Amino acid sequence: MDNRPILEIKNLKASINEKEILKNLNLKVYQGEIHAIMGPNGSGKSTFSKVLGGHPAYNVLGGEALFNGIDILELEPEERSHLGIFLAFQYPIEIPGVSNEDFLRLAYNARRAFNKEPELDPLEFLGIIQQKLEIVKMSPVFLSRNVNEGFSGGEKKRNEILQMVLLDSKLSILDETDSGLDIDALKIVSEGINTFMKDDKAIILITHYQRLLDYIKPDFVHVMQDGKIIKTGNADLAKELELKGYEWLK
Amino acid sequence: MPYESKETSNTVLSKLLNQSYKYGFATEIEKEIFEKGLNEDVVRAISRKRDEPEFLLEFRLKAYKKWQKMKCPEWHILKFSEIDYQDISYYSAPKVKDKLTSLNEVDPELLETFEKLGISLSEQKRLTNVAVDAVFDSVSVVTTFKEELAEQGIIFCSMAEAVKEYPDLIKKYLGSVVPIGDNYFSTLNSAVFTDGSFCYIPKNIKCPLDLSTYFRINDEKSGQFERTLVIADSNSSVCYLEGCTAPQYDTNQLHAAVVELVAFENASIKYSTVQNWYAGNQDGKGGIYNFVTKRGLCAGFNSKISWTQVETGSSLTWKYPSCLLVGDNSRGEFYSVALTNNYQQADTGTRMMHIGKETRSRIVSKGISAGKSKNTYRGYVHINNNALGARNYSQCDSLLIGNMTNATTFPVIRVDNSTTKVEHEASTSKIGEEQIFYFLQRGISIEKGIELMISGFCRDVVTELPLEFAAEATRLLSLKLEGTVG
Numbered sequence: 001m002d003n004r005p006i007l008e009i010k011n012l013k014a015s016i017n018e019k020e021i022l023k024n025l026n027l028k029v030y031q032g033e034i035h036a037i038m039g040p041n042g043s044g045k046s047t048f049s050k051v052l053g054g055h056p057a058y059n060v061l062g063g064e065a066l067f068n069g070i071d072i073l074e075l076e077p078e079e080r081s082h083l084g085i086f087l088a089f090q091y092p093i094e095i096p097g098v099s100n101e102d103f104l105r106l107a108y109n110a111r112r113a114f115n116k117e118p119e120l121d122p123l124e125f126l127g128i129i130q131q132k133l134e135i136v137k138m139s140p141v142f143l144s145r146n147v148n149e150g151f152s153g154g155e156k157k158r159n160e161i162l163q164m165v166l167l168d169s170k171l172s173i174l175d176e177t178d179s180g181l182d183i184d185a186l187k188i189v190s191e192g193i194n195t196f197m198k199d200d201k202a203i204i205l206i207t208h209y210q211r212l213l214d215y216i217k218p219d220f221v222h223v224m225q226d227g228k229i230i231k232t233g234n235a236d237l238a239k240e241l242e243l244k245g246y247e248w249l250k
Numbered sequence: 251m252p253y254e255s256k257e258t259s260n261t262v263l264s265k266l267l268n269q270s271y272k273y274g275f276a277t278e279i280e281k282e283i284f285e286k287g288l289n290e291d292v293v294r295a296i297s298r299k300r301d302e303p304e305f306l307l308e309f310r311l312k313a314y315k316k317w318q319k320m321k322c323p324e325w326h327i328l329k330f331s332e333i334d335y336q337d338i339s340y341y342s343a344p345k346v347k348d349k350l351t352s353l354n355e356v357d358p359e360l361l362e363t364f365e366k367l368g369i370s371l372s373e374q375k376r377l378t379n380v381a382v383d384a385v386f387d388s389v390s391v392v393t394t395f396k397e398e399l400a401e402q403g404i405i406f407c408s409m410a411e412a413v414k415e416y417p418d419l420i421k422k423y424l425g426s427v428v429p430i431g432d433n434y435f436s437t438l439n440s441a442v443f444t445d446g447s448f449c450y451i452p453k454n455i456k457c458p459l460d461l462s463t464y465f466r467i468n469d470e471k472s473g474q475f476e477r478t479l480v481i482a483d484s485n486s487s488v489c490y491l492e493g494c495t496a497p498q499y500d501t502n503q504l505h506a507a508v509v510e511l512v513a514f515e516n517a518s519i520k521y522s523t524v525q526n527w528y529a530g531n532q533d534g535k536g537g538i539y540n541f542v543t544k545r546g547l548c549a550g551f552n553s554k555i556s557w558t559q560v561e562t563g564s565s566l567t568w569k570y571p572s573c574l575l576v577g578d579n580s581r582g583e584f585y586s587v588a589l590t591n592n593y594q595q596a597d598t599g600t601r602m603m604h605i606g607k608e609t610r611s612r613i614v615s616k617g618i619s620a621g622k623s624k625n626t627y628r629g630y631v632h633i634n635n636n637a638l639g640a641r642n643y644s645q646c647d648s649l650l651i652g653n654m655t656n657a658t659t660f661p662v663i664r665v666d667n668s669t670t671k672v673e674h675e676a677s678t679s680k681i682g683e684e685q686i687f688y689f690l691q692r693g694i695s696i697e698k699g700i701e702l703m704i705s706g707f708c709r710d711v712v713t714e715l716p717l718e719f720a721a722e723a724t725r726l727l728s729l730k731l732e733g734t735v736g
Contacts (some may be wrong), residue, residue: 053687053691054691055687056683056687057683076690077687077690077691078691078693078694078695081690081692081693082693086691089688092688093685096649096706096707097679097703097705097707097709098702099706102702102706103694106692106694106698107692107693107694110692110694110695111693114693146706167693
């Protein structure tokens with residue numbers, strides 16, 4: 001079996017607007033693992049996710065990010081996506097004039113084209129997407145609405161999970177997927193993630209709260225501060241943080 | 251090696267964006283061209299050149315005298331250096347034999363030019379469902395399907411021919427919708443117009459083919475002043491298309507056209523334009539100055555005029571296709587997509603004048619602005635005190651791409667009676683880095699993403715275009731925008 005981590009971050013440094021945010025970040029994630037990254041506001045959690053996705057506003061100053069041994073920092077964002085890296089956004093953006101169905105089909109077909117599989121026509125695609133909708137308990141009505149336009153906070157996040165499931169991503173980075181969710185929506189989203197999670201996948205959960213981890217059991221909990229991971233533990237670490245706050249680690 | 255994502259993607263983007271204008275070539279052809287300059291003698295010479303009847307010369311001279319006293323309008327928000335009307339040639343025509351009897355006598359160079367533009371005029375290859383009048387600088391080169399249409403009594407020919415063959419119709423309708431002295435540019439056109447298309451659909455005839463005029467500006471020094479007149483008699487209908495391109499020059503060429511439409515009882519005219527004049531380069535140098543007056547008169551009961559325009563070219567666009575809704579129950583429509591990029595400026599919109607009872611109008615305007623361009627919608631809806639039960643619906647949407655561009659809307663509504671219903675909706679949205687990143691993260695390329703957003707934004711307008719032009723229009727819009735975000 002492959003003993004290589006699915007993701008290995010070595011001394012990653014990155015900045016935005018000339019300001020250094022990530023300072024020597026190191027992390028190893030293996031298939032079948034769920035990692036939670038916690039940390040105070042401004043510690044670099046979201047930056048980390050954007051850098052992995054290849055957002056053009058961020059500059060990598062040094063280090064490596066190996067995905068199955070390939071340094072992805074040199075790849076275009078869409079190439080990273082094709083390899084199976086998925087980013088669930090903290091604030092999923094609205095796309096005016098584009099129906100969710102068209103968007104999802106385009107994304108799905110782009111992946112199929114990359115895998116040299118024939119693209120699906122709208123009817124064939126409908127068969128696929130309808131099954132996936134059930135995983136996040138979304139009504140088919142969402143397909144005809146514009147991408148995230150007029151969606152509630154919970155609907156936007158469910159739409160992200162739907163895309164993750166549809167694209168069957170190998171490594172998913174979920175950036176504060178729990179924020180803005182009520183208890184019911186949190187349950188649905190968590191169940192969707194748990195159903196999706198398999199031995200051949202890996203998930204990084206970025207979160208502020210222990211609450212999400214009651215539903216999704218992480219194998220590791222990392223605390224990030226000032227652009228690097230300062231403490232790593234198991235699920236108990238999150239509970240301890242909830243009690244004592246981040247100040248405790250300083 | 252540091253990952254210079256921002257820079258790299260910007261270079262790739264700007265390469266994509268500044269794809270060369272594919273119609274930018276010029277045709278070298280033996281031509282007859284007037285010396286630059288404008289005076290009464292030039293107006294007379296144009297008329298003489300075209301062997302025009304006396305009434306038309308008088309029409310021109312009257313217009314010229316009025317124009318001399320007029321001033322270039324200043325209410326628009328376009329910025330451009332003053333046009334030197336003495337530095338323009340008012341007549342440029344490829345040299346041809348006295349009278350063309352068949353296509354074989356048309357200069358092959360000209361046919362090839364239109365071929366390159368995707369407009370095939372030869373018998374074998376021409377579009378089977380569209381009749382084309384091809385205008386090259388100041389003259390019409392050829393009109394296809396003329397005989398076939400004539401069998402049904404439909405007249406479709408160049409303006410020059412119409413003046414000779416149907417002087418009574420021309421005398422009656424020329425200037426009946428856009429009168430001499432209407433505005434600065436239309437008046438200039440009335441004085442010096444050269445060719446254009448004329449179309450007459452007789453009573454009870456549904457025109458079996460789409461009619462189309464293709465305008466090509468070729469000469470660098472000459473202006474293009476064409477005149478189009480479409481008459482739909484009672485119970486008739488016609489679908490008219492207009493396309494335009496021009497070579498790529500560093501200088502600006504003036505285009506001041508006038509289009510007049512008249513629809514009688516129960517008649518319907520659908521007029522579509524895909525305008526792709528040369529827009530100037532990425533620094534704003536060169537391109538067409540497009541000052542066009544388009545107006546339709548719904549003269550009869552239950553008549554209908556519909557304007558659809560996709561404006562992508564020109565360095566300057568000044569254009570307000572309008573409807574005079576005189577007949578009771580008549581309908582006017584305006585569907586527009588105006589796209590500006592780089593330093594392009596567009597001041598465009600419509601005027602709906604409700605005069606008859608139960609008249610209805612619908613305005614759907616979509617402005618897309620990218621680069622450092624300026625995009626303005628200017629609309630005027632006037633409901634007259636006699637237009638009882640009139641209705642108007644207006645929708646103005648702006649889409650901004652990037653942070654350097656400017657979109658403005660000036661919707662003016664004036665209602666003079668209390669039995670009308672007027673609705674106005676407006677929206678502004680933006681395509682930025684975050685949307686693009688969202689597409690990319692899901693594995694969708696920039697090109698596909700932009701195409702999807704643009705076609706979604708323009709759907710309401712593009713669906714109004716004839717089928718064969720709709721796909722081309724979406725493609726054209728996406729092409730013009732490729733790489734504008736990053």
